[in-house]
Amino acid sequence: MSCPLLRRAHPPRCRAVAGEPAPVGPEVIASYCRGQYGECPGYRYVRAAGRLLNPADFRAWVVEGIAPGRAEPSPEHRSQGPDAA
Numbered sequence: 001m002s003c004p005l006l007r008r009a010h011p012p013r014c015r016a017v018a019g020e021p022a023p024v025g026p027e028v029i030a031s032y033c034r035g036q037y038g039e040c041p042g043y044r045y046v047r048a049a050g051r052l053l054n055p056a057d058f059r060a061w062v063v064e065g066i067a068p069g070r071a072e073p074s075p076e077h078r079s080q081g082p083d084a085a
Contacts (some may be wrong), residue, residue, distance in 0.1 A: 003037030005046065014062070016042040018052035028063060041067075 007013040012029060013021035021058035024033065033038035042053050053061075060066040065073035 001035060001037075003043060005032045005037070005043055006033045014042060014058070016053050016062075017055050017058045019055060021071045022055060022058055025063070032062065055062065 005015045006024075006029075007015050007021050011023045011025075012033070013031075014024050014028075014033075015021045032043070037043050042058055045053055045057075045061070048065075057068075061068065
């Protein structure tokens, strides 16, 4: 099952972002939008806070895998990236 916040457009976009839906790349779709959306930081934030994400937070938390209060992505996120061996 796909994430309810995923807007099926070309390119696909996430509705968790304030302003305009943000485009999401294939790696984000594979990691979060298809089946595991309950683990997505953007989805979890929208559910908990009841409001949309700032575009910069979406980029840091979802796309780059940087946890709130951190400056570097987590090792788990790096190992899931498209360049992971």
